[in-house]
Amino acid sequence: MIPYGDFSFFYIALLLLLPVIILGLLGRKYNGLNIAISFIMLLLIFKDPNKNLFGLSLLSYEMVSFIIYIFYQLLLIKLYLKIVKNHNTLTNFILIMAAVIAPLAVVKVFQSSWFGFGSYEVGQLPLKSIIGFLGISYIMFKSIQILMEIRDRRLKEINSYELIKFLSFFPTISSGPIDRYKRFQKDEHKPLTKERYRELLLKAVHYIMIGLLYKYILAYWVDQFIILSIDFSAASIWMKLVYMYGYSFYLFFDFAGYSLFAIAFSYLMSIETPPNFNAPFASKNIKDFWNRWHMTLSFWFRDMVYMRIVFFMTKKKLLKDAFMVSNIAFMLNFLIMGIWHGLEWHYIAYGLYHGVLFVSYGYYEKWRKKHPWKLPQAAVDILAVVITFHFVAFGFLIFSGKLF
Incomplete structure (x- = not known):
């Protein structure tokens, strides 16, 4: 299931979030409920569409890769917390940073046509789909930000459970927006009132409506009637300019729409994920x-x-x-x-x-x-x-x- 890729995603996510919304309107919040919903949504996002929803096969290769990667990042961050107390050296920082970046670097190499690895398979599964998964880049960004704050001694202790919640937050898992750990934690522990949640809910509905306009109407229209209708290689210079304009607006409407959805669902979970676009x-x-x-x-x-x-x-x-x-x-x-x-x-x-x-x-x-x-x-x-x-x-x- 592609995040925000079709209306079934919205139906399922909103159904799961219904208890959170009801509790929020009553001025109550249970953080454990958020991580449970994130886990269920991640199972659905990474689920193999050819497998049974209720079978053990629900744990697709991508989901297994995701779980391993989360704990890999957790291990590196906790290890660096111990190292930096007595040996906050540039060498140790570079080594731990290389370990954090290495999985994504491998994925990029296998995805690139330059190296010829894209056709490699294990069984009947492309190798790049085993070592990579949707959103690996954005988890890495979060981990690097945390490591840099540890090096600067702005983070001295990190709770493993809190870190997992931050890294696996489902609304922003695939393409951001990229949140910061301290800012996320502040929202997690901020007391929730009826008034504040009502305001978040109204903003979430507003963002979803704008996102639907951007992604499912404007981006779709530009894609169908401009981008796909122009054969760029055979087009005149003027039509190539039209393609350039169309592609620019398509990128904006598609990605801005996605970002608004991610922010809206974050708001429903009482997390005020930062904005991604401002009339660029x-x-x-x-x-x-x-x-x-x-x-x-x-x-x-x-x-x-x-x-x-x-x-x-x-x-x-x-x-x-x-x-x-x-x-x-x-x-x-x-x-x-x-x-x-x-x-x-x-x-x-x-x-x-x-x-x-x-x-x-x-x-x-x-x-x-x-x-x-x-x-x-x-x-x-x-x-x-x-x-x-x-x-x-x-x-x-x-x-x-x-x-x-």
């Missing part, structure tokens, strides 16, 4: 765009990759020019983001493209301070939005793999 196509520059598009991922990379690279290079005094340090960090940040999407060339090119846009905009900002616009501010803003949108849309065309 109204951005006035590329930095503004990444403050509005897939925000939890963007902020995660900013905090866990970009800032760490800047801090390391500054501490080691590798370069004296702070502007150059920032530019290098931007390029590495977006290169890693591109590789995370996949090891295909277009994903890597997409990451590097945005790195170049960030660096170029930095130079433009320096130039503009000496050469301010003489146009009215409203005209400047409109022009900035139009230009930014076209740079972003071209990036999505690269991402699509259709460009070459």
Whole structure:
């Protein structure tokens, strides 16, 4: 069952959450009920569609991989908590981080067409479906964030049960939004009142309605009548532009719709998962765009990759020019983001493209301070939005793999 992929998912999830909703309206909350519902939903998400729902075969290869991976991450985090008390060294941090990233790295290699492993099978099952599962990336993001807070000594103790709840929270399991452990814990332990839950419920209904509009109407319409109707390789330059615009809006409506569903179901479980989109196509520059598009991922990379690279290079005094340090960090940040999407060339090119846009905009900002616009501010803003949108849309065309 694909999360938010069809209406049966909504029916089942809402039916299971009905006791939670009733309790919430009474101002009561049982956290154990949330994890029980998450577990049932995960069984259904990872269930083999060809197997009996009530048989032992319910534990599909993906579900077994998921359980093993959760406990693997739990073991590494608990191990690092012990290590860091006496040996908080960079070497130990790198080793534990490599162990956390290794399973996803293996999955990416087996998914890539570059290495030729995609056709490997064990029995009749593709090998990549045994070692990977839906949402492995987003669990890894959560684990890395926790490890970095442990290294910074902002997290000194972690309850295993609480950690499992955080890592296996079903509404955001497949594609985020990416929550932070401390923020999640704050919601988990916040007292629930009738008034607060009523507000969360109203917001959840609102987000579900908007999500239905985005994903099942607008994204579907764009996909059916623009994307699928254009043969990109044989299309004229003008139709390729139409495809580029259509693909950009499809990505937004589809992913923003999914994110709204995930946030809504989180709210039903009294967890205020952070937003993922904020009118990204109204951005006035590329930095503004990444403050509005897939925000939890963007902020995660900013905090866990970009800032760490800047801090390391500054501490080691590798370069004296702070502007150059920032530019290098931007390029590495977006290169890693591109590789995370996949090891295909277009994903890597997409990451590097945005790195170049960030660096170029930095130079433009320096130039503009000496050469301010003489146009009215409203005209400047409109022009900035139009230009930014076209740079972003071209990036999505690269991402699509259709460009070459």
